[in-house]
Amino acid sequence: MILEKLKEQAHFTNHEKEVAGYILEHLDRIPEMSSGELANASFTSKATVVRLSQKLGLAGYQEFRLRLVEEIHQKNRLSRMLEGEPITDQSAYADIIRTLPILYDKAVTNTRLAFDKNVMNRINNVIQRAECIDIYGTGISYIVAQAAVFKFATLGLECSAYESINAHYLAARKHKKTIAFLISFTGANRTVIQMAKYLREATNNYVVGLMGPHDQVIRRWCHEIVEIPNRDSLLSLDVITSFSAVNYVLDIFFALLLAGRYEEHAKSSLEMLAHGDLLLDKTEEDV
Numbered sequence: 001m002i003l004e005k006l007k008e009q010a011h012f013t014n015h016e017k018e019v020a021g022y023i024l025e026h027l028d029r030i031p032e033m034s035s036g037e038l039a040n041a042s043f044t045s046k047a048t049v050v051r052l053s054q055k056l057g058l059a060g061y062q063e064f065r066l067r068l069v070e071e072i073h074q075k076n077r078l079s080r081m082l083e084g085e086p087i088t089d090q091s092a093y094a095d096i097i098r099t100l101p102i103l104y105d106k107a108v109t110n111t112r113l114a115f116d117k118n119v120m121n122r123i124n125n126v127i128q129r130a131e132c133i134d135i136y137g138t139g140i141s142y143i144v145a146q147a148a149v150f151k152f153a154t155l156g157l158e159c160s161a162y163e164s165i166n167a168h169y170l171a172a173r174k175h176k177k178t179i180a181f182l183i184s185f186t187g188a189n190r191t192v193i194q195m196a197k198y199l200r201e202a203t204n205n206y207v208v209g210l211m212g213p214h215d216q217v218i219r220r221w222c223h224e225i226v227e228i229p230n231r232d233s234l235l236s237l238d239v240i241t242s243f244s245a246v247n248y249v250l251d252i253f254f255a256l257l258l259a260g261r262y263e264e265h266a267k268s269s270l271e272m273l274a275h276g277d278l279l280l281d282k283t284e285e286d287v
Contacts, residue, residue, distance in 0.1 A: 001114045001229060002068055003075070004213075005056055015044045016052045023068075031069050035061040057116055071113055078106050100240070107244035110229045119224050123179075124256050126206045132178040133159040134205070135250075138191050141183035144243060148181075148250040155254075155261055164191075165198050170205075180205040181250070185228065185242040187215030196221035210246050 006020040022042035023030055030038070038061075039046045053064035087099060127133070133152050135145035145161035152159040158176075180199050184192040187209075199205045200221040209215060209222040212229075219225055228245045 001110065002056055002064070002071055004229070011055070012052070013048075015048045016055065018042050019044050019049055019052050027068075027072055031065065031072075033065075057118075067113075074109050074113060078102075078109065103240055104244050107241040108248050111227075111245040111248055114227045114229050119226065120252070123208055123224050123226070124253065126179050127253055127257055128260050129177060130179045130206075131158065131176045132173065133157055134178060134180045135159070135161050135183070136163070136180065136192065136195050137161070137183040138163055138189060140239060140243065141185060141189075141192075141246065144183055144246050144250070145181075147247070148254070151251075151254045152257070155257055156264070157257070165195050167198075167202070170199075170203050174204060178203070178205045179208060181208050181210055182218075182222070183210045183246055184215075184218070185212050185238070185246070187211035187213055187218060187228075193218045193221070210249055212242065 003024075006024055009017050009020055012020060019038065019042045022038070026041075029041075033041070035046050035049045039049050042049075049061055053059075053061045056064060058064045058067060087096065091099070133149075135148055137143075137145040142161060142163050149159045149161045180203075182192050182196050182199075196207055196209065196218050199207050200223075207222045207224075209218055209225045210228055211218060211225055213227065215225055215227070226249055228242055228249070
């Protein structure tokens with residue numbers, strides 16, 4: 001997300017850091033400021049403001065300002081909804097059923113705000129042409145992988161979930177167009193990093209990482225990274241927010257693939273319904 005990148009200031013020049021610092025200290029003023037006004041206020045130049053916007057992955061200052069306003073609005077809204085620790089030893093049933101939907105909302109909203117549209121489009125272009133989808137994870141992220149595999153398989157696509165590398169399988173299937181998703185809630189899981197390295201160096205798989213914020217090492221082994229933000233997650237509920245965020249991303253690609261194969265899938269669904277009685281244990285009274 002933009003605010004996180006402004007705080008991290010990775011690869012920023014000194015002048016860009018001055019602009020970023022001014023923005024973070026005067027968030028309430030930025031929506032009304034032009035690039036020239038921001039340059040004057042931060043004692044830099046208009047060119048520096050534009051370069052900073054582009055370094056953040058945006059077309060220019062206008063897009064930066066619009067995205068920043070949206071992030072500020074969403075963060076303020078979620079902060080008001082989640083003041084303090086949402087679940088304590090005093091939480092009752094009524095509190096929990098009110099709180100959990102807010103956590104799901106936060107996970108999806110923060111993930112959506114972190115999307116790079118170009119990255120998502122590139123991944124979609126690959127998945128539309130893929131013959132196989134492999135999804136890798138460990139622990140609870142493997143459970144997410146299994147659930148996603150079930151969904152993708154309904155579209156007639158060869159799809160599998162793995163907790164480790166099956167080298168013989170990958171070698172035997174090297175001729176097939178395969179996209180491999182790797183899941184790590186932290187981004188720094190050693191096992192997942194090793195799997196990414198093997199897939200990138202020993203196969204022709206298109207490797208996509210669905211990663212938490214500590215993804216600096218694994219980036220070199222992935223063609224693309226989709227960030228799963230959890231910097232602001234509540235420590236006791238990280239699993240819920242990360243789980244929801246990864247599911248959201250995989251569901252986006254599932255929905256895009258469904259849209260691309262809509263007619264084919266509709267026909268197969270009708271064929272399935274024609275034989276639906278064979279799947280149900282009906283009595284004569286039900287018929």
